[in-house]
Amino acid sequence: MTTRPDTTPAADPDSRIDADVAVVGGGAAGLSAATFVARYGLETTVLDGGKAAITQCAHVENYLGFPAGIAPDRLLELGRTQVETEGGQVVDERVTAVRPADSDGSEPDAFAVETTSGELIADRVVVAAAYDGEVLDPLADAVADTHADAEASDDADGSPPEPFVPTDGGRTEVPGLYVAGWMSDETVHQVAVSVGHGAQVGLALARDDMSERYWPAVGERYVDWVVHDGRYGGDGWDAHVDEWFEREMLPADGDLDQALVERAREDLKAEFLGRCVTPEERSRRDRRGQRRLLDALDDDVIGAYVAETDIDPTEPTGGRSEESTAGPAGARPEGDR
Incomplete structure (x- = not known):
């Protein structure tokens, strides 16, 4: 038992739904939203047209957790890997339009996501493609889209106009249609903000799904985190939860x-x-997380770091020799300065 879905439209062999959630755009916001909804348990497909706004940046220097910055392509590759690790899929496919699957419905019960090679039917759609705003043309009136004026109002650097689509937590006026990242009037053009907004949109989508399966008060309780063992349970816990x-x-x-x-x-x-x-599972997850980060690093960088810090690769915890740890606290290898 859990509040997460045990069956979904895309998992039903008799359903026309190809994906529970289609995410249009494989940039920072789209991958962040996809991570949340995939972890929630919805079959998620990211359609990456290869035009992420972050690629206009030479080097990301203000993203928390990367003290010396990170290359945009490497950050996106880590994001793609995370989506796939959580059970989603990322497809290199450019979307040309998102429209109601039923041509006569202004509030569709499904969406047709048209691509350069075909069509995908999705129960819900997250659009996170600032440079491909025209994909919303079939729904422009319903979402109060402003991208039709983009050519006339582009900034000097070629940026789309702001705001792009009015949203409330990523939700648009069309049920089941969400907008994440720079396309939304809730964000600014910064990768950390876009990632956070993508997470907010993914969480909103999950809560909407839960609200439909239960009722809104239950749906709004959904969060995606884990806690220390013993935080829940124990004597009197069931009665306390019942009262709450x-x-x-x-x-x-x-x-x-x-x-x-x-x-x-x-x-x-x-x-x-x-x-x-x-505690044992926390340790296992921490170690696994570190190793997955190593997968994204260039071998020559890892090799140079090992050599400079005198790490003994035979030590399970990556131990260093006495000489390598004798320096002042916080000292870094010369090659890392």
Whole structure:
């Protein structure tokens, strides 16, 4: 049991849905949104047309966690790898249009995502492609899109106009259609902001899905994190959760199916308990995370660092010799200055 979906439209062999979520754009915002929805449990496809705004940057120097910066292409490659690690897929395919799958519906129950080689039917769509704003032409009136004036109002550096699409947490006026990153009027043109907005959009989409399966109060409780073992559970915990659930989760009118109420209660408990991580598992995940980062580094950089820091590769913790640790705290190898 969990609040995350155990079955989705794309997993139904009788459904016309190819992907639960199609993300248009493989830049910082799109990959961030895709990571969140894939982790939530929706079948996610990123359609990367190769025109990410971040590639206009020579070197990303203000992204938290990279003290000396990181090349834009390397950052995107790490993002693609993370999406795929979480079960999503990234396809090198340019999208030409997003339209209602049913031509007569202004509020579609599915979207047709047209590409240069075919069509993909998605239950929900996240558009994160500032340089391909024309993909929203079929839905321009509904989303109050302003990109039609882009050619006349481009900035001197060729940037699209701002704001692009009015959004509320990434949600547009069209149910099931979201906009992330620079295309939204909620952001500015900075990669860290776009990544954060992509995460916000992915979280909003997951919460919308949960709200549909339960009710909004439950959906708004969804978060994506893990906690130290013992944070939940123990003596009296079930009774405490029951009291909280009755007080915070149930609508005032009480107009809910009782079976749904009990399922939500138990699923939330299972979700809370499932977030707990033992010290051993924390250590395993930390080590795995470090190794995955190493995969993204050039071999010659790793080799030079090992040589400069006198690391013994036979030590399981990457131990250094006494000479290499004798310097002042915080000293860095000469080649890293």
